[in-house]
Amino acid sequence: DAGITQSPRYKITETGRQVTLMCHQTWSHSYMFWYRQDLGHGLRLIYYSAAADITDKGEVPDGYVVSRSKTENFPLTLESATRSQTSVYFCASSRSGPYNEQFFGPGTRLTVL
């Protein structure tokens, strides 16, 4: 199906474990984004990518690593998960240009015990 998908949809892990959240889009959008959504903070940008092999930090990048070897995939890795990283994670994509809509995936609900 065309669109933007995330996997897994739900994940429970333990403190200190490595976790990778996957994001895949079929539109060939150049830009991809990772956000986290927490009560009282709204959506905050973690990392973004302008194209394959081009990534940059957002507002809250500490503790996260991203890569983008292919245009359609943008995985987010928590190298050593902490309880403060319990959140709902959204991936988004958009075309380049002065204004283009960001399309969001369905989210991954991550719990770190």
Place this chain on the structure above:
Amino acid sequence: QKEVEQDPGPLSVPEGAIVSLNCTYSNSAFQYFMWYRQYSRKGPELLMYTYSSGNKEDGRFTAQVDKSSKYISLFIRDSQPSDSATYLCAMSSILTGGGNKLTFGTGTQLKVEL
């Protein structure tokens, strides 16, 4: 101080009411102003966007921007139970390379009661 401030609610109104949702912002570099709607356990979806000061209407929804006051609003007329959702304002600034970075408000939870 956050760059974008939004009252989190919750806001509960009867069906048919006019709803007013508001955000203020502090960054003059913001160029586009958006409203996203997010249903429970779903991703946000773009509802409306505007560029200039003034009003933009789309069906029962009107987006209003006042750049001089750094204030944006979303009005929903004849509200329906299906409008029950969280409404997020978002402001965009240009990224190096031509993309847009969005800064979101915390979202206002709206419930429209029968």
